[in-house]
Amino acid sequence: MIIGEIIGTVVSTIKVSKIENSRLKIAKIINPFGKPTGKYFIVEDGVGVGIGEKVLIADDDGVVRKLLGRENIPIRSAVVAKIDKINIFE
Amino acid sequence: MLIGKVIGNIVSTAKVDELKSIKLYILQVYNYKLEPTEKYEVAVDSIGAGIGDYVLYCGGSAARLTELTKAGVPTDISIIARIDSFNELKNDKE
Numbered sequence: 001m002i003i004g005e006i007i008g009t010v011v012s013t014i015k016v017s018k019i020e021n022s023r024l025k026i027a028k029i030i031n032p033f034g035k036p037t038g039k040y041f042i043v044e045d046g047v048g049v050g051i052g053e054k055v056l057i058a059d060d061d062g063v064v065r066k067l068l069g070r071e072n073i074p075i076r077s078a079v080v081a082k083i084d085k086i087n088i089f090e
Numbered sequence: 091m092l093i094g095k096v097i098g099n100i101v102s103t104a105k106v107d108e109l110k111s112i113k114l115y116i117l118q119v120y121n122y123k124l125e126p127t128e129k130y131e132v133a134v135d136s137i138g139a140g141i142g143d144y145v146l147y148c149g150g151s152a153a154r155l156t157e158l159t160k161a162g163v164p165t166d167i168s169i170i171a172r173i174d175s176f177n178e179l180k181n182d183k184e
Contacts, residue, residue, distance in 0.1 A: 001114075001132040001167050003100075031130050032098060032116045046106050046164075056102065056114070056132055060166035062151050067106060067164045080164050081105030081114070088098035088116065089141045 003083065004029050004057045006049055010042055018073045025049070025079070027057060032086050044078040056081040091148045093120045093173065096141050100132060108163050115139065115169065117147060124176055133167040134159055144173040 004027035012024070022044050029039040041057060046067045049055050057077055058064075064078045065071060094117030102114065112134055119129035124144070133147050136156040146169070153159060153168035 001134075001165060003130075003132060031128075047104055049104075056100065056105070058164055058166050060150060060153075062154065063164040063166055066108075066154075066162055078164070081100075081102040081109055083100055083102050085101040086098060086116065087101065090095075090097040 001056050001058050001080070002029055003032060003086070004041060004043070004055050004079075006051055006053050006055060006079075008051065016074055018070065019075060022075065027055065027077075027079070029057075030054075032088060041077045044075050046078045046080055047082055049079055049082050054083040054086075055079045056083060091146050091170070093122070093124065094118060094131065094133070094145055094147050094169075095120055095126070096139050096143050096145060096169075098141070106164060108161075109134075109165075112158070112163060117145065117167075117169075120144070123178065131167050133169045134163060134165040135169050137169055137172060139169050139172050144176070145169045146171040146173060 008026040010024040027041045059077045098116040100114040117131045136158040
C-alpha cells in the first residue's frame with residue numbers, strides 16, 4: 001500500500017455501467033515524509049475522504065473486488081484508510 | 091518477496107471495516123546488499139514485528155493469504171517474516 005494526498009475529483013457521465021456508483025478521486029502519491037514522488041492515481045474512494053486529506057491506497061485489483069463486493073469491475077486502485085498521523089522513529 | 095526495514099507506523103481511525111485493529115507499518119525498501127533505497131511501502135503486520143526490525147514482505151494477492159489477512163483484509167503488501175541474520179554471498183564479481 002502507498003500513501004497519497006487527495007487533490008481533486010473526477011466527474012464523468014458516460015462510463016462503463018459497472019462503475020456507475022463509483023466515487024473517483026485524484027490522488028498525488030507522496031513518500032512518508034510528505035515529498036511528492038511525481039506519480040498520480042485515479043482511485044475509488046472506499047472510505048469517504050475530502051480534498052487535501054492523506055490516505056492509504058491499495059493498488060491491486062483483488063482488493064477493490066473485496067472492498068466493493070463486485071466481480072469484474074474495471075477499477076484497480078482504492079482508498080482503504082484515511083491517515084491521521086504518520087510516525088517515523090528512525 | 092523483498093527486504094524492508096520497519097521505520098514507523100500509521101495512525102488511522104476512518105478506514106474500511108476489514109482493516110480495523112490491524113497494525114500498519116511504514117517500510118523502507120532495502121536492496122540485496124542490505125543498503126537502503128529511496129522506496130517506501132505501507133504494510134499490514136502479520137507477525138508482530140517491531141520498529142527497527144528487518145523484515146520480508148510480499149506484495150500482490152499473496153499478501154492476502156497470511157493467517158491474519160485471509161479473512162478478507164484489503165491489502166496488497168504484508169509483512170511475512172522477520173529477518174534474524176543475513177548472509178551475503180561473496181562470489182559477486184562486481
